[in-house]
Amino acid sequence: MDFARLEKNIIDVIKEEQAKLGYRKEKIRLYYPLSSLNHFFQLDVDETGMQEKLSRFSEYEEGKLGSVEVTNKGERFCFHIPEEGAEYVHNNMKENEFIKDLIGLISHHGCKMQDIFELFRQHSDQITIEEMHSDEFDYMICFENDPEDTYRYCFKDEGCHIIYHRFLPEDYEEFGFGK
Known part of the structure; x- marks a missing residue:
């Protein structure tokens, strides 16, 4: 089982949290719906099948994020990242990352x-900017042909500040935002 895409996403989420x-050095819990996990692995399995696929994830992560525990309640999966995982991400985070620049920008009035x-x-x-016709978001922006950042960034101008959310490309499409 190739866990690289899931691992990258977990690290990206922890980097985003640390930038904000x-x-x-603390334990972190991250929650994923079954549909997103299926997207990571290009699968279509139920909760039992996914739990089986993830049974070796902790062993895979031992040298990086530590002994990650994965639990689920129905289609909602929780990844319990130990303190070593937060420390690993902190020690390996680049100084001038895009997400840090983005958070710094939108945090200013x-x-x-x-x-x-x-x-x-x-x-x-090479970016794509699309105006969205949705109550939830105004614009979607993504980097083209960037294997390191394939997310769809969706923004909403709420008047006094701008909020954003990052989606996997497959989740973005599944939610119907790309239509």
């Missing part, structure tokens, strides 16, 4: 969508 809240567009353009000349 700062680093603490007065941030405009044009500022966000420009930030993406500073990180790549």
